[in-house]
Amino acid sequence: MDFDLTAEQQLLRDGLTHFLAARYDLESSRKAVKTGAGWQPEIWRAFADELGILGATLPESVGGMGGGPAETMVIAEALGHALVVEPYVNTVVVAGGLLARIDSPAARGVAEKIAEGDAIVAFAAAEDSSDDLGTVTTTARRDGDAWVLDGFKALVVDAPLATHLLVTAQTDDGVGLFVAGYDADAAGVTAHAIRTVDDRQAADLELSGWRIPADALLATGDDALAVLHRAVDAGVAAICAEAVGAMRKVLDDTVEYSKQRQQFGVPLSSFQVLSHRMVDMLIEVEQASAAALLATIKLDAAPDERARAVSAAKVTIGRAARFVGQNAVQLHGGMGMTEELAIGHYFKRLSALQYEYGTTDRHLARYAALTTP
Incomplete structure (x- = not known):
């Protein structure tokens, strides 16, 4: 191929x-x-x-x-x-x-x-730490020419920037998927703004009688879950690619720093043990790149095949991001976590990426479930 x-x-x-x-x-x-x-x-x-x-x-x-x-x-x-x-x-x-x-x-x-x-669209699905798209306690009931939503959505990334929300809520026909214009000051919506560790804007949303148009409902039941799982898997594959880009930058900066920084009168790169550490970082980056590519290729495959490739990539990326980020900071010494140096900001982003759209452990469990006879 x-x-x-x-x-x-x-x-x-x-x-x-x-x-x-x-x-x-x-x-x-x-x-x-x-x-x-x-x-x-x-x-x-x-x-x-x-x-x-x-x-x-x-x-x-x-x-x-x-x-x-x-x-x-x-x-x-x-x-x-x-x-x-x-x-x-x-x-x-x-x-x-x-x-x-x-x-x-x-x-x-x-x-x-x-x-x-x-349009900026925030995805409001999570209600706790389970990341289970099918477990929804937020409710939606029909009231005349509108839907009325009540419930809670946790850590909705990009909500403070959003013009629209993509929301899941329980209807009489199962999980419903809605899209509607969003205003943090709208009646029925209380937003508690959060800035994440990697400097993203987010918010916890309390919905209490939030009225949205009747045509905001896009799908329900199995149809809604199928399109949701496909979209989230595409998001996972994309953040895997994003992580690869960030890790390549981190590795390049670390190698360059090791050539410039001197200890005992010689560059850090001349120490064999540090060179070996950077080779290990390169191997992790290349493995992550291959996994991200496989997940991308499999996005249009059958659901189980797609899910296996995506979860395998997320697990591989999670391990690599942790290894590359931590070692880059260590090789930079105390400077690695300063605001002035880029490496600290990349480390925070790589740490956060391990939890977006499902933790490493959750994807490992999904992969195991999909491969167990």
């Missing part, structure tokens, strides 16, 4: 990489997340208008360019390498990919806004 990028995919990667190198510096990004709006809206607008990456992987029917999982992998890896905090995976990969697969005016309308750069 040919794993090489096509000419178009190489152009996509090179164009995005050059853009990020020229216009996405770490200092501005950290300033935005710590003291500003939490992101850079002008960068998001450029993603849509100048690069077209917000619609690159969405179908032409919603204004996209018809790309697929391979294009998503290329984009996510480049974003991870630059430590981009803008909500690409949650909005474009998970929400956009899900909405583009549902035949309804509401879904199509929001998907078109995503491709145009006019």
Whole structure:
């Protein structure tokens, strides 16, 4: 099988990489997340208008360019390498990919806004630490020409930035999937803002009589769960690619630092034990890259085959991110965790990635369940 990028995919990667190198510096990004709006809206607008990456992987029917999982992998890896905090995976990969697969005016309308750069969608599914999409206590009841939602959604990443919410709630026909415009000040919604350890914006959401339009319901029961699992698996594959990009940057910076930093009058890179440690880091990165590629390739396979590949990648990425991140910090010494040095920020992101869309342990359990006769 040919794993090489096509000419178009190489152009996509090179164009995005050059853009990020020229216009996405770490200092501005950290300033935005710590003291500003939490992101850079002008960068998001450029993603849509100048690069077209917000619609690159969405179908032409919603204004996209018809790309697929391979294009998503290329984009996510480049974003991870630059430590981009803008909500690409949650909005474009998970929400956009899900909405583009549902035949309804509401879904199509929001998907078109995503491709145009006019919508940020937060995925409000988790209610506790179980990550079980089928276990939902939030309820939705019909009231005239509206749905009324009551319940709680935990750690909804990107909620403070969101224009729309993708919400799961229990209906009379099983788990329901809803999409609706979101305003943190709307009646029936109480948002408790959180900044995560890796400088992402999030919130716990209390829903108490939140009224949304009747056409906000996209699917129920098995149909809703099937499209949800497909979308979340796509999100996992994307963050695996993002982690690979971040780990490559961390490894490159560590190798470069070891050549410059001297101890006992010689560079750190001249010590054999440290060289061996960096080779071990490289092996972990390459294994992670192969696992992320396999997960990407298998996204259009049968559900069980897709789930096995995705969970295997998440477990591999979790192990690699921990090993590479911790060793990079150790090899940098005390400087590794300072705000001034990039390595500390990448370490925090790699640590958080191990828990997004299911922990390493949860995916290991899913893989075991899917491979047990």
